[in-house]
Amino acid sequence: MERLTSRENALIKEYRKLSASRRHREETGCFVLEGARLVLDAAQSGIALRTLLISDEGERYPETEKLKGLVQRCFSIPKELAAYISDTEHPQGIFAVGEMPKAKPLTMEKGSYLLLDELQDPGNLGTILRTAEAMGVTAVVLSAHCPDLFSPKVIRSTMGSGWRQKTVRVENLAESIAAWQKQGLRCYAATLTPEALPLQKLPVGDCRGIVIGNEGNGVSREVIEVCDGEVYIPMRGAAESLNAAAAAALCMWELSGRGYLPG
Known part of the structure; x- marks a missing residue:
């Protein structure tokens, strides 16, 4: 598994931009999410995961091995980089980029x-x-x-x-x-x-x-x-x-x- 260590890496920059910008999410059709259960739940609910970033701490979660088989590409990152991209105070160290599901029109029913x-x-x-x-x-x-x-x-x-x-x-x-x-x-x-x-x-x-x-x-x-x-x-x-x-x-x-x- 390739390891990313720089804040200047294109994937890290893209993750941060998707996290911060609604416009960028809408333009790309992608979004970010983090946390072992949340990411696995998304994958099992049909959300296509493009990228998975796992810190050293993230490897300890049982969901991690399952996720590695459900994503297009996977990278490891150090704890410091996990803290840099996280939207939470105490990150679990599991981050993903997912594809937005296509919107469907609503037809009234019971x-x-x-x-x-x-x-x-x-x-x-x-x-x-x-x-x-x-x-x-x-x-x-x-x-x-x-x-x-x-x-x-x-x-x-x-x-x-x-x-x-x-x-x-x-x-x-x-x-x-x-x-x-x-x-x-x-x-x-x-x-x-x-x-x-x-x-x-x-x-x-x-x-x-x-x-x-x-x-x-x-x-x-x-x-x-x-x-x-x-x-x-x-x-x-x-x-x-x-x-x-x-x-x-x-x-x-x-x-x-x-x-x-x-x-």
């Missing part, structure tokens, strides 16, 4: 849908995707300016759910909702307006979606106007609102039927 209107925080997005998988959400829809699905922070916070949970990004969320309504979707905006229904009274249906808005501004007026209605989360005490990821979790719990049990 199920539950969570739609995100200009969400800002990558950590919130990652937590939402992880919860969506756990709740059996059919698809998560992202508006154009939601965080990059392949940013290191989003990938880390999904804990692998990002590979498995169906997600779709759309240019115009309001227009997309209107088109999906013609296919049977009934969509509700999560708001705090007097017109909103309590979440527990969400109308029944076999193709429903809830829109979670921007952390600071909520759901946009354009999106609210195209929705079939509005819902709010009843709260006790002096709390006026919830974190976007917490609100999304409650909405997905309601969409899942609350009494749903896997099996």
